[in-house]
Amino acid sequence: MKVKPETGNKDKASDMTLVKRAKNRDFSAFEELVTRYEIKVYNLAYKMLGSQEDAEDVLQDIFLSAFKSIDEFKEISSFSTWIYRIATNACLMKLRSKKSQTISLDDKPNSLTAEITDWSQNSATLLDRKELREIMEKAIKSLPKMNRAVFILRDVEGLSNSEASKVLNISIAAVKSRLHRARLYLREKLSNYFSGRNEFSLKGK
Amino acid sequence: MNSHSKENKMECKELLLQISDYIDGTLHPRKQAELEKHLAVCPRCRTFVNTLKTTISLCQSLYEVPAPIHRHLHNILRHELEIHRVNVSIGVLRPPFIELTELKKQIRISIELPGIKQKDITLRVAPDHIEISGFNEKIEGTYYLNEISSGAFSRKFKLPILVNSSRVQATLKNGILKLTILKN
Numbered sequence: 001m002k003v004k005p006e007t008g009n010k011d012k013a014s015d016m017t018l019v020k021r022a023k024n025r026d027f028s029a030f031e032e033l034v035t036r037y038e039i040k041v042y043n044l045a046y047k048m049l050g051s052q053e054d055a056e057d058v059l060q061d062i063f064l065s066a067f068k069s070i071d072e073f074k075e076i077s078s079f080s081t082w083i084y085r086i087a088t089n090a091c092l093m094k095l096r097s098k099k100s101q102t103i104s105l106d107d108k109p110n111s112l113t114a115e116i117t118d119w120s121q122n123s124a125t126l127l128d129r130k131e132l133r134e135i136m137e138k139a140i141k142s143l144p145k146m147n148r149a150v151f152i153l154r155d156v157e158g159l160s161n162s163e164a165s166k167v168l169n170i171s172i173a174a175v176k177s178r179l180h181r182a183r184l185y186l187r188e189k190l191s192n193y194f195s196g197r198n199e200f201s202l203k204g205k
Numbered sequence: 206m207n208s209h210s211k212e213n214k215m216e217c218k219e220l221l222l223q224i225s226d227y228i229d230g231t232l233h234p235r236k237q238a239e240l241e242k243h244l245a246v247c248p249r250c251r252t253f254v255n256t257l258k259t260t261i262s263l264c265q266s267l268y269e270v271p272a273p274i275h276r277h278l279h280n281i282l283r284h285e286l287e288i289h290r291v292n293v294s295i296g297v298l299r300p301p302f303i304e305l306t307e308l309k310k311q312i313r314i315s316i317e318l319p320g321i322k323q324k325d326i327t328l329r330v331a332p333d334h335i336e337i338s339g340f341n342e343k344i345e346g347t348y349y350l351n352e353i354s355s356g357a358f359s360r361k362f363k364l365p366i367l368v369n370s371s372r373v374q375a376t377l378k379n380g381i382l383k384l385t386i387l388k389n
Contacts, residue, residue, distance in 0.1 A: 120259035
């Protein structure tokens with residue numbers, strides 16, 4: 001199964017034209033860029049932060065920051081990568097300030113021996129279960145920040161390894177390794193859920 | 206034949222390391238073939254791969270992002286950008302203002318150059334015109350009012366009569382460069 005990248009069919013030339021105009025203080029050009037990217041950025045923020053309120057908060061910061069630093073955008077990468085980087089950094093900073101409870105993914109490789117039941121089914125049916133959804137969101141939230149960022153950028157938002165490495169300013173190898181750990185961790189959490197070993201109590205925390 | 210022998214166990218461990226690349230389709234074709242060969246005979250690993258794929262696709266369809274309030278964002282941005290626009294000079298550099306008078310025995314010129322250091326000024330006197338250029342340094346910071354010109358400036362103006370550059374006296378005082386040119 002190849003995860004399909006969700007990159008919109010943006011006309012790159014016209015993104016760059018807008019950027020050039022925005023650099024010359026053409027505000028309508030910048031507003032157009034905002035309109036083009038606000039949904040993507042909002043989605044990313046929502047998934048990274050897990051709350052609508054936080055996502056709305058950080059959305060303003062992201063675009064204001066983008067406007068103020070538009071002159072520093074070298075136009076070597078795409079505008080999309082650049083705005084994603086600003087967005088991800090803003091989200092990571094917000095997470096840092098919130099001091100959320102995250103676990104650490106150990107170096108121990110996952111044990112294969114515990115697994116026998118194949119619970120992979122049609123995901124549509126699985127998702128009807130509200131409980132499962134909550135478990136998954138909690139599991140993603142408990143990932144260490146960088147692993148969460150990589151997982152969301154790569155597997156949820158569909159960026160490539162190369163794009164993710166540019167957004168996060170880490171090596172492609174680091175992207176792959178963090179993604180790998182995140183995926184295995186989440187699979188294990190789901191596995192526990194399906195075998196009744198539910199670690200995330202839905203009552204309270 | 207399909208017993209979980211020691212050899213198989215080692216292959217399972219190796220598979221685990223490559224599983225992400227396999228799922229992304231970025232594994233070297235030979236390694237991929239080896240891996241798939243192993244999967245064909247190892248139900249445990251097959252289950253692992255399937256459950257991992259399901260995990261990922263579940264996460265992809267997991268989110269029902271509540272609709273954001275776009276209009277709100279645009280209003281806020283427009284408001285902030287409007288403030289910014291009023292305060293930021295839009296790259297137009299005001300050339301220095303000049304006063305040029307002709308007296309009986311001299312030409313007197315005053316050039317407003319507030320805040321500019323003498324070392325940053327270049328004056329060129331030709332027989333029929335004068336060129337004044339220079340640089341006003343800008344300090345880094347967040348600007349809330351940005352009306353003072355900055356950067357390089359340059360202005361050229363004609364003289365009413367022909368002059369000799371050796372007869373020019375220049376003094377910079379109180380932000381004004383005063384030139385006195387004795388007539389021939």
